Amino acid sequence: MLPFNFRYFKPQTAQEAVGVYQGAKNQQEIPFYFSGGTELITLGRIGLDYADDVIDLKGLPGYGEIFFHDQFLVIGAGATLTSIEENKNFPLLSKTVSEIADRTARNKITIGGNICGKIFYREAVLPLLIADSLVGIMGAGGLAYKPLNDIFNQTIQLQDGEFVFTILIEKEFLNLSYFTQKRRKQWKTGYPLVTIAAIKRDEEIRMAFSGVCPYPFRSKEMEKDLNDNSLAPEDRAYRAIGSLPSPILDDVEGSKEFRLYVLKNMIADAIRELEGEKVGQ
Ligand SMILES: Cc1cc2nc3c(=O)[nH]c(=O)nc-3n(C[C@H](O)[C@H](O)[C@H](O)COP(=O)(O)OP(=O)(O)OC[C@H]3O[C@@H](n4cnc5c(N)ncnc54)[C@H](O)[C@@H]3O)c2cc1C
Numbered sequence: 048m049l050p051f052n053f054r055y056f057k058p059q060t061a062q063e064a065v066g067v068y069q070g071a072k073n074q075q076e077i078p079f080y081f082s083g084g085t086e087l088i089t090l091g092r093i094g095l096d097y098a099d100d101v102i103d104l105k106g107l108p109g110y111g112e113i114f115f116h117d118q119f120l121v122i123g124a125g126a127t128l129t130s131i132e133e134n135k136n137f138p139l140l141s142k143t144v145s146e147i148a149d150r151t152a153r154n155k156i157t158i159g160g161n162i163c164g165k166i167f168y169r170e171a172v173l174p175l176l177i178a179d180s181l182v183g184i185m186g187a188g189g190l191a192y193k194p195l196n197d198i199f200n201q202t203i204q205l206q207d208g209e210f211v212f213t214i215l216i217e218k219e220f221l222n223l224s225y226f227t228q229k230r231r232k233q234w235k236t237g238y239p240l241v242t243i244a245a246i247k248r249d250e251e252i253r254m255a256f257s258g259v260c261p262y263p264f265r266s267k268e269m270e271k272d273l274n275d276n277s278l279a280p281e282d283r284a285y286r287a288i289g290s291l292p293s294p295i296l297d298d299v300e301g302s303k304e305f306r307l308y309v310l311k312n313m314i315a316d317a318i319r320e321l322e323g324e325k326v327g328q
Contacts, residue, residue: 049091053079053098057106061185061212064102068208069187071100080104080210082125082160085152090165104159104210111157119181119215124159128171131158137216139225140174143244146229147171149236159211163203169263172199173244173255174227176265178220183213201262223248226317230309232301240301241310247321254317258300259310260293273318280322284314 058064064080071078079098081087082105090096104110110125113134120136128144132153135141147170148156161171172195180195186209195214198204203211229242239258246253252273255265272286288311295310297303 049088050094051091051097054100055103056100057103059106059108061107061190064104064107064210065185065187065208067100067102072208076100078102082157082163083127083155084160085155086160086164086166096165107212110212115218118218120218120221122158122214122216124211124213125157128153128156128158128161131171137174137178137221139178139223139227139244139246140171140216142225143174143227143229143242144171146227146239146242158214162199163205163211167262168238168242168257169202170229170239170242170257172203172263173242173257173265174225174246175214175216176255176263177244177246177253178216181215182211183215184209185212186210196265201264220246220248224321226320228313228316230313238300240306241313243313243317245317245321252318252321254314256310259295259306260291261296262293264292266290266292273314280315280318281311283318284311287314 056067058067068078076099077097078100079087079102081101081103087096087098105125110123112123113126113130114121122131128147132141132145147153158171162169175195176199181192182195182198183190183192184205186206190212223246226245230240231237232240241259242257244255253270254273255263257263268290269287272290273283275283288307295303295306
């Protein structure tokens with residue numbers, strides 16, 4: 048149960064959704080784009096989220112669909128993690144999202160909600176960052192496509208009233224060699240201690256991380272060290288960790304010392320696997 052009342056809207060077009068949002072703002076109300084709704088329910092219950100006007104995006108045509116168009120795999124922001132897990136057209140993404148939360152939650156959580164949410168792990172963004180994805184953003188001026196790497200800086204940078212409508216991944220990225228692994232402190236579900244997603248493209252390793260800093264990231268500086276073939280995988284991992292964008296997390300999920308140890312080993316395993324050595328997962 049949420050401890051506040053709200054008005055519920057289910058627009059039938061993206062323009063209508065933006066219009067409802069703007070209308071609420073004009074009335075000094077707090078609008079909320081609602082996708083899977085799990086975060087509003089979880090955080091709203093404990094007073095960490097609030098809405099006067101809930102705008103449910105799931106009625107928008109195409110919002111939950113996954114299909115191919117020209118050279119792209121198109122994933123609607125309203126596609127649930129379960130549907131992406133089962134779709135398998137982008138195996139790295141399917142495998143990464145299959146480790147988020149539990150099956151019941153994944154049936155509700157959408158990819159748009161995961162990458163735009165307040166809960167900072169946002170693990171679904173990792174494969175999208177390393178695959179140079181495009182994001183279709185809907186706003187007052189219509190739909191605009193932007194490279195995710197340009198607009199994702201700790202969080203996705205949206206203007207007030209904009210929402211993510213769709214995500215595009217070029218076909219050439221879908222079936223590259225990949226590595227994805229999530230380590231938790233304990234149990235089979237839960238937030239990550241460290242999650243890594245990596246691919247190898249044109250002989251270069253690309254890697255993105257969640258659980259390491261208080262936001263997910265891909266770092267070009269770290270990738271320089273990861274691709275220094277003159278060094279052993281452990282040494283490359285050690286050097287890359289020297290370029291982390293923020294101090295490593297030290298929290299209930301794990302101490303910074305333990306995280307560093309796990310991170311270094313996972314990076315070395317990823318390098319070995321992508322360079323053709325089999326490692327035990
Ligand atoms: C039980 C549970 C376990 C979890 N475990 C993990 C985990 O292991 N790893 C992990 O990464 N995350 C985890 N999460 C976090 C979860 O992925 C996020 O809370 C996510 O936001 C939920 O998606 P949703 O579709 O339900 O979003 P919603 O609740 O609908 O929305 C979440 C936020 O995103 C905004 N939003 C939603 N859709 C859009 C859009 N299309 N454009 C712009 N903004 C939008 C909303 O306005 C809201 O602020 C967990 C959550 C739960 C409830």
